[in-house]
Amino acid sequence: xxxxxxxxxxxxxxGPAAARTGGSDFAPLLRTVREQxxxxxxxxxxxxxxxxxxxxxxxxxxxxxxxxxxWWALLLAPPLAxxxxxxxxxxxxxxxxxxxxSRGRNRLVQLFHANxxxxxxxxxxxxxxxxxxxxxxxxxxxxxxxxDILVFAQHQTEGRKGFRRWLTRHQAVMFFPLTTLEGIALKxxxxxxxxxxxxxxxxxxxxxxxGSLLVVHVIAYLALLFTTLSVGQAVVFLLIHQMIYGLHLGxxxxxxxxxxxxxxxxxxxxxxxxxxxxxxxxxIRGGFFTDWFLGxxxxxxxxxxxxxxxxxxxxxxxxxxxxHCQQVDVAYVETGLVDSYRQALGHLHExxxxxxxxx
Numbered sequence: 403x404x405x406x407x408x409x410x411x412x413x414x415x416x417g418p419a420a421a422r423t424g425g426s427d428f429a430p431l432l433r434t435v436r437e438q439x440x441x442x443x444x445x446x447x448x449x450x451x452x453x454x455x456x457x458x459x460x461x462x463x464x465x466x467x468x469x470x471x472x473w474w475a476l477l478l479a480p481p482l483a484x485x486x487x488x489x490x491x492x493x494x495x496x497x498x499x500x501x502x503x504s505r506g507r508n509r510l511v512q513l514f515h516a517n518x519x520x521x522x523x524x525x526x527x528x529x530x531x532x533x534x535x536x537x538x539x540x541x542x543x544x545x546x547x548x549x550d551i552l553v554f555a556q557h558q559t560e561g562r563k564g565f566r567r568w569l570t571r572h573q574a575v576m577f578f579p580l581t582t583l584e585g586i587a588l589k590x591x592x593x594x595x596x597x598x599x600x601x602x603x604x605x606x607x608x609x610x611x612x613g614s615l616l617v618v619h620v621i622a623y624l625a626l627l628f629t630t631l632s633v634g635q636a637v638v639f640l641l642i643h644q645m646i647y648g649l650h651l652g653x654x655x656x657x658x659x660x661x662x663x664x665x666x667x668x669x670x671x672x673x674x675x676x677x678x679x680x681x682x683x684x685x686i687r688g689g690f691f692t693d694w695f696l697g698x699x700x701x702x703x704x705x706x707x708x709x710x711x712x713x714x715x716x717x718x719x720x721x722x723x724x725x726h727c728q729q730v731d732v733a734y735v736e737t738g739l740v741d742s743y744r745q746a747l748g749h750l751h752e753x754x755x756x757x758x759x760x761x
Contacts, residue, residue: 427488427676428707429745431726435708440719444712448492452511455488459519466630475631479639483646486585489515490522490695491713497528498709517615521623522593525604525612535709539664539682546659548573551580555664556753571758574751581652582645592616654695657686658702661749662735679706684745685720685736691741693717703734706717 433443456532462482469475495501496512509524511514516524530545539542541555549558551566552573562570569576596604596613604612626634663681670678686692693700704723711719727734737745 410500421516422691426459427674427730427732430541431676431707431723434722434726435711435719438722440715441708441711443501443503443713444548447712447714448495451488452492454487455492458485458488462624466626468631471632471635473635475635478637478730479642480646483585483643483650486520486643486647487650487654487697489519491654491699493520493522493524495713497524499714500710503615513611517592517612518619520588521587521592521616521619523596523612523616525589525597525608526592529603535706538679538706539659539662540670541664542667547664552577552750554660554749556756557758559753560669562757567757570754574747575755577656577747577750578649578652581656584648584651585644586648587617588651589620598694606648625634642698653743654697656746657684657696658699658738659683660746667676676707676727676730677732679703680732680734682706683735684742685734686739686742687736696739700739 408665432745450673458481462478462485465478470480491502493512493515496508496515499505499508501511502508512524512528516522516527534544534546539547541547541558549553551569553559553562553570559570593616596609596616624636627639630636631639659682662684665673665678665682673681683702683706685703686696688696688700698713698716699705701720704711704716704719707723708719724736
């Protein structure tokens with residue numbers, strides 16, 4: 403699939419240097435980033451953010467208890483959804499070892515946020531997300547572009563029947579409605595991974611820990627809602643909370659790779675780390691709100707090049723990465739938030755075109 407059109411995406415102009423292949427493209431950039439200390443941990447920064455999140459969670463729980471069985475309590479569902487988004491970004495960063503120097507401490511942070519607070523399996527997420535990072539937009543190896551509910555290449559539309567065929571025809575229109583189910587889907591996938599026999603790579607002790615935290619999350623979450631609200635209010639609160647949470651996650655992840663270059667097998671094999679990550683990723687321009695709302699994932703190129711780089715350093719690395727890409731003639735794509743959604747949805751619409759024409 404082609405990259406986003408140049409008319410709607412800001413790219414660096416090719417520099418005078420000839421394009422090079424292999425790791426040599428990346429090595430000078432890595433050296434510069436290390437020399438400037440951008441790979442050093444920012445544990446205190448994360449500790450402050452985690453403390454703010456936990457205080458916010460405590461405030462919402464207290465609010466539910468004090469308000470009691472009232473429809474006014476539903477006003478707390480949207481801020482709780484946004485708070486779940488904050489905690490998801492922390493879990494994501496811990497999975498990349500951005501927070502602590504110790505892998506074990508990062509795992510504890512992720513278990514606390516993903517399994518206990520969010521009800522999502524950290525092992526399942528890490529396996530899926532690491533495969534994505536290693537093979538971005540590779541149709542056979544990147545689970546994020548594999549043919550499933552959505553498809554990302556026209557050959558993936560072959561053999562689609564029934565509801566899946568209808569969904570593929572209209573997947574651009576249905577994308578954001580479908581993301582409202584993402585929060586619940588993450589829980590289902592996590593539970594299935596932890597409690598499935600023969601498909602889990604963890605030791606029995608690791609599975610017990612993960613499974614116990616997932617069960618505690620579900621019990622505590624449902625107990626909070628059904629003991630403070632009426633049954634009807636609790637169900638509506640749950641739906642509003644989980645749907646906004648899923649939409650928030652979808653809006654954070656959708657702009658990053660959808661509609662960007664999908665490499666052929668030959669291209670992927672010949673590209674080094676720099677090209678694999680930069681040519682398949684898109685950055686989102688914006689200020690403080692964009693950084694906050696997207697959890698730093700708007701610096702997707704920098705994040706993919708340096709997965710362990712702490713989130714607050716991504717914007718500092720951006721000028722270095724952009725300049726380096728210009729020097730080695732690698733297109734650096736950056737666009738606005740709204741336009742990134744237009745590009746992503748346009749790609750999904752294009753992929754579904756053959757089925758609409760055949761209808």
